[in-house]
Amino acid sequence: xxVVSQHPSRVICKSGTSVKIECRSLDFQATTMxxxxxxxxxxxxxxxxxxxxxxxxxEQGVEKDKFLINHASLTLSTLxxxxxxxxxxxxxxxxxxxxxxxxxxYTFGSGTRLTVV
Amino acid sequence: DAKTTQPPSMDCAEGRAANxxxxxxxxxxxxxxxxxxxxxxxxPQYIIHGLKNNETNEMASLIIxxxxxxxxxxxxxxxxxxTAVYYCIVRTNQAGTAxxxxxxxxxxxxx
Numbered sequence: 001x002x003v004v005s006q007h008p009s010r011v012i013c014k015s016g017t018s019v020k021i022e023c024r025s026l027d028f029q030a031t032t033m034x035x036x037x038x039x040x041x042x043x044x045x046x047x048x049x050x051x052x053x054x055x056x057x058x059e060q061g062v063e064k065d066k067f068l069i070n071h072a073s074l075t076l077s078t079l080x081x082x083x084x085x086x087x088x089x090x091x092x093x094x095x096x097x098x099x100x101x102x103x104x105x106y107t108f109g110s111g112t113r114l115t116v117v
Numbered sequence: 118d119a120k121t122t123q124p125p126s127m128d129c130a131e132g133r134a135a136n137x138x139x140x141x142x143x144x145x146x147x148x149x150x151x152x153x154x155x156x157x158x159x160x161p162q163y164i165i166h167g168l169k170n171n172e173t174n175e176m177a178s179l180i181i182x183x184x185x186x187x188x189x190x191x192x193x194x195x196x197x198x199x200t201a202v203y204y205c206i207v208r209t210n211q212a213g214t215a216x217x218x219x220x221x222x223x224x225x226x227x228x
Contacts, residue, residue, distance in 0.1 A: 006160070032213045043204075044161070044218040051213070093160050095216070105151070105163030106216055113158070 002028050004096045006109025013084055013116055021079045021112045023094030029074035030096035034106075035067075038091040050077045084116040120144070121205045123222045129199075131228045135192040139205030142186040147209050150181060151216065152190045154201040161204065161218075164190065195226045 003026040013019050023033055031052050036044040048069050049057045056069035066088075068080040077096075081088055093111045122140040129135040141150065151166040165172055165179045167188075172179045178191040192199055204221040208214055 004160075034215045036218075043220050044155075046215050046217060049213065049215055091158070095160075097213070105166060107163070108160035111158070111160045 002096070002107040004030075004094065004107045004109045006094055006112055008112060009110060010113045011115070013114070015085055015116055016083055018080055018082045019084055019114060021081075021092055021094075021114075023077045023079070023096065023109050025075045025096045025107075028096075030077075031074060032097045033071060033077040034095040034097075035069060035077075035079050036093045036095065038093060038111075044093060047079075081114065084114070086116045089114055089116045120207050120217070121219050123203070123205055123219065125220065126223045126225070129192075129195045129224060129226050131197060131226055132194055135195040135199065135224055135226070137190040137192075137203050137205075137222050137224065138187065139190070140187045141205070141207050144185050144207050145209070148207045149210060150179065150185075150188050151206045151208060152177070152179065153204045153206065153216070153218075154199075155204070155221075156198075156201045164203075195224075197226050197228065200224060200226045 005024045005026055007022045033050040035047045037047050038044045046059050047062045050069045050071040052071045052074050058064045071077040091111050091113055094109045095106045149166050149168050152164040153161040155161045165177050167179045181188045202221040202223050204218050206216050
């Protein structure tokens with residue numbers, strides 16, 4: 001089955017620094033990847049849609065200059081949280097859609113717990 | 118706007134069937150019903166999806182009403198490991214369409 005690997009699983013960083021989160025599709029090519037954020041006891045909130053070779057599409061209210069998304073290949077998308085602040089502490093999750101399917105069970109990564117101190 | 122309505126929580130005894138309802142009264146003809154679950158501090162896991170026919174796989178069964186305005190996810194023999202938040206989502210099969218999560222149902226399975 002389709003597997004998505006997300007790394008790191010946990011990261012602690014200091015305020016003002018940047019953190020990069022990687023999302024890899026291990027056994028399929030993903031033309032589209034999605035990034036979500038989840039605060040404690042809340043549901044997943046879609047942040048952006050990442051398309052290979054083009055700019056990401058951000059949801060309303062998500063700062064594109066703060067959350068940099070790069071989808072340079074069909075198997076890798078990265079999310080960089082720039083100048084992180086404590087309020088950016090959250091659970092970040094990526095999801096990938098196989099490139100040859102329009103009706104498929106999306107596969108999710110295991111998530112990254114970001115703590116900004 | 119929420120496209121689906123689910124009860125916030127449900128309890129189930131281990132070994133019994135868990136029946137999780139979902140209302141999607143405004144579903145369009147080209148929208149599928151998807152079910153995912155999220156165990157604490159993990160990414161969501163795909164369970165099952167369907168358009169209008171009932172579906173069954175190794176994890177669960179999906180029963181969709183004839184008018185497609187509601188559905189029920191059935192876990193035939195719930196175990197403690199099935200304790201999770203269950204999300205019912207409707208979406209089209211258009212490529213590149215993201216899954217939009219509602220609040221889901223927290224299922225607690227106890228022994």
